[in-house]
Amino acid sequence: MIKVRLVGLFFLLITSIGLSQELTYKTVENISYYPDTSGLSDYQKAQCRLDIYYPEGKKDVPVIVWFHGGGLTGGGKEIPQALKEKGYCIVGVGYRLSPKVKAATCIEDATAAVAWTFKNIADFNGDPDSIFVSGHSAGGYLALMTVMDKSRLDKYDIDANDVAGLVPFSGHTITHFTIRSERGIPGEQPIIDEFAPLYFVRNDVPPTLLITGDRELEMLGRYEENAYFYRMMKVAGQENITQYEMQGYGHNMTHPAFPLLINFVQEHN
Template sequence: MKKLSFILLLVFSISSTYAQDISYEQLENLHYYGEELRKTDSYLSERCVLDIYYPKNTKDFATIVWFHGGGITGGEKEIPEALKNQGFAIIGVNYRLSPKVKAPTYIEDAAAAIAWTFKNIEEYGGDPKKIFVSGHSAGGYLASMVGLDKSYLQTHGIDANEIAGLIPFSGHTITHFTVRKEQGISGEQPTIDKYAPLFHVRKDAPPLLLITGDRELELLGRYEENAYLMRMMKVVGHKETVLYEMDGYGHGMTHPAFPLLIKEVKRILAK
């Protein structure tokens, strides 16, 4: 896996030349919950918004829903610069944070934002069959939870298998340390319960690309968690789980990982 790091510059160079003639528009602070619900919860109304950056003069484009990191206790929605101008849309999502809310509220918010994308992306020209879900750290955890535990999207009448691909960056695959803190468990005590992506391994999940930093530089065994998820997905018969380890990079490994995300999106679209 470490041998892949030397090709990243080449991949990025190729991807950066893609779709240069397309113009883009960015809309900010769109609510992904309905008005009636927003009236009942001021914190929901404040936090549960998203930004969309999309190509204006093309149709049937793919979309990447991107969840920010921050330990589920901080962070703000973002449209990563490395994902812009690639011919697809990027949706940056805010979600409610602990300790103002507890699990599973922020997972439910992530599902609601993904559901909004499925139900609204055609209005902007996108194809709801080409929706990818990604994010870094806490965002990677949320992406994996909604993609693997089908119950969250079922609430919105959506089958999680409709997601075109899951690409979490350095996300917990055991129960998130913030969820454990809410349960009175220390961050050094690993647990696997219904709030762990590992609890929901299944053969029929969307393609899963796991990306982490160097195992010796990552947080608290984050590489090993992802390696375990990869192994268990293979054990249950999932055919498209891949793990990349970014040699020499720690937890903040997004910059070298973005080209791999772009490459994975293009690989799946080319099927």
């Protein structure tokens, strides 16, 4: 397990610059990722949309699908500034939120967004063979669930193992606390069931990078559950997995972690 310090992060920032300084970029907003909108509720129509930021004049670029955080109860789709102008196609996904829907519905929306990306991203110069799934906090949890539970993408005739890489930032690997809260289970009581990425540990998962904040500064147990996920993946025979602990940073560690995501995409593209 590797612990990253600030010097290493500056190095990654420097090496990630210069991929596409001559490219121009375009943003397309509010695309519905449920193709047939006729049977959708007004809330689903409003929330289940994505934005795409992509370079013009260059095809088959790597794609990063980004899920926002917010505990499955808040937040909105976003294209992180730190991922712009790197030569990539960035997909910022919105999804329905608890308590308007059960939190498990968020996973269904996230899966539909990933499936839409596989089937449509070539129209926006993205490479469907180079799709990386990422997100922060609740978004990291959604990234994990869409890939770890293969049955979800199977419904769209997509093999989750065709994802190029999985990079959750401070994501739950146990059942999400909002799902537990809906069942009356306190946050201090861990559950591992079909809504836990840990439930689906296997040895053929795409290359995975787990990033959390400092174990002493993170949200309750977040580092430790990622460390356990890392260990169980290793025990299962998955060798292509790494965990980084961002020493000195708490749960909101996205800014120093983005260079790690960029470097990961470069290495696995």
